[in-house]
Amino acid sequence: MGKVKRLKNIFEKFNIDGYLIPKNDEYFCEYVSDFNNRLKFISSFSGSFGIAVVLKKNNYLFVDGRYTTQANQESGRYFKIKTLPNQKPNDLFNSKNLKIGYDPKLFTFNSLNNLFKGTKCKLFPIQDNLIDYIWRRKKSSYVKKFYTLPNNSVGKKFTQKLNKVILEIKKRKADYLFITSSENNAWFLNLRGQDTKYTPLPFGYMLVSASKELKFFCNLKKISNPLKSKFKNVNFIDIKYIEENLKKLINKKIIIDDKTCSIYFQKIILKKNFILKFEDPIYLLKSIKSKIEIKNIMKSHIADGVALTKYLFWIKSNFSKIKITEMSGENKLLKYRKKNKNFKSSSFPTISGSGKNGAIIHYKATKKTNRVLKKGDIYLVDSGGQYNFGTTDVTRTISLGNSNKRIKEIFTRVLKGHIAVTNYSLKKNSTGSLIDTKARKYLKQINLDYPHGTGHGVGYFLNVHEGPHAISKNNKVIFKKGMVVSNEPGYYEKNKFGIRIENLIFVNQYKNKKFFENFTLVPIDKDLIDRSLLNKTEKCWLNRYHNKVFYKLRKFMGKKDLSKLSLACSAI
DSSP states (O other): OHHHHHHHTTHHHHTOSEEEEESOOTTOOSSOOGGGOHHHHHHOOOSSSOEEEEESSOEEEEEETTSHHHHHHHHTTTSEEEEETTSOHHHHTTTOOOEEEEOTTSOOHHHHHHHHTTOSOEEEEOSSOTHHHHOOOOOOOOOOOOEEOOGGGOSSOHHHHHHHHHHHHHHTTOSEEEEOOHHHHHHHHTEEOOSSSSSOOOOOEEEEETTSOEEEEEOGGGOOHHHHHTOSSEEEEEGGGHHHHHHTOOSOEEEEOTTTSOHHHHHHHHTTSEEEEOOOTHHHHHHBOOHHHHHHHHHHHHHHHHHHHHHHHHHHHHTTTSOOBHHHHHHHHHHHHHTSTTEEEESSOOEEEEGGGGGSTTOOOOTTTOOBOOTTEEEEEEEOEEETTEEOOEEEEEEESOOOHHHHHHHHHHHHHHHHHHTOOBOTTOBHHHHHHHHHHHHHTTTOOOSSOSEEEOOSSSOSSEEEEEESTTOOOBOOTTBEEEEOOEEEETTTEEEEOBEEEEEEEETTEEEEEEOOOOOOOGGGOOGGGOOHHHHHHHHHHHHHHHHHHGGGOOHHHHHHHHHHTSOO
16 A cells, blocks of 8 residues: 555654554544545545554554444455454553654543553654645635524523533632533534534634633634624634643643543643643533423424435335435435425434445445345434534334344344333433443343444534443443433344444433433334334333324325325334
């Protein structure tokens, strides 16, 4: 691979044995623009998480379990694929005296420590990114302005949020909070932008003092005068002056989040100040949606449910009549979503996988892999939308004339796990780790499992993957009223098929009782259900769910689709 060879040719100039290339850019957001996707450039890997270690003699690509199959397909020819967390660099390079270079703007101390703790490797910061030495990139000159959310879409006003943030700073006895997460700044200022794919993020950094002095560092060309006038407390400063401003701070206690504050910024702050390492308090504040946000998110799911349901009906009715491929299906779904005037973009790359491609957890159809949907397949589509008033994420697996008994059994066990999550009796201290066990129970009865968490938090017209809460084996965050989370157990059989059922749910409360309530409004395919495996409670849940889907979507359906909706939502 010529690109890798050109990179290695630079090693001698910097006296290094290797170089690290992460997926993220300097803002640590999930979806990186094509302009900043250095990992894809060097390795051809297109997934949303990974890190390449290029050494003089060998090349390694570390991904998590969601991407192992995909990484082997895209990058396995030139890179040795390793699966995190079981295979880390600190295991592989434990005894090797290697000097490895990295860009300090793209790593945190925390991330490097997780990867290389206990090794003899010396990690060497290089201010200039070495990929940029060999990659001629063309950056668009078009400036996309930031904008504020309309009043009817705002959960809390900026002034209300400011008071909460100041309180959190004072609780920690700090002088400043340095907000390095663009999603947190977006929430804090009720600000949105177009700086990355799939998520309406405004790139920038915020410095907040306990005395309510605020500095927002960004590309000032993206800030209009009318927008400035809305923020009396905020001083908007061009991003090129951020280092200069940070260096002016002396003997201050500054809160940073080790997950998103780069080594580059930490070193500047540490020279003359004291760092307090805490999770950015905005993560928790942001995760608890207000009544207005919950109401608006429900509206987004009605719009999204109409689009996806019509699309699934179209697939079922036409796959045996006309040629439908994974890619043409994906494009058709996007057209359905675009019919709604409030639709802004997809919330992540659509997964449209039939047959064996459905087994690739984060599959992205390409011209090379594009399959025709055919009888006997099961088809998995995982997709979502960004609407002016919410973010959606939903997965459905449907039968294309498949009658395999084993597939039906597995699908039904996945459904049982899905229902168990929604019906989980939330206690005062319920966490995602406890709920995750319930989701896997019915698959584990036949010695099956899935290599990903059961659910992730979701933002409000923001990141489709949001913390700090999740339904996963190690998550200890207590679920609170207003938290939104996905519910997506699944099963994947390599080179054969994939199954996943995903709804978004939120924590509701009546008096002192907390419970999960569904946002997602899309029928679950009854053709894949083995009814004998469902108990009375599970059948009742499915019937209630389908009754709600029918009631919410019926007025948006034409005559033919209404008839299909009635059948899809009929009692089991």
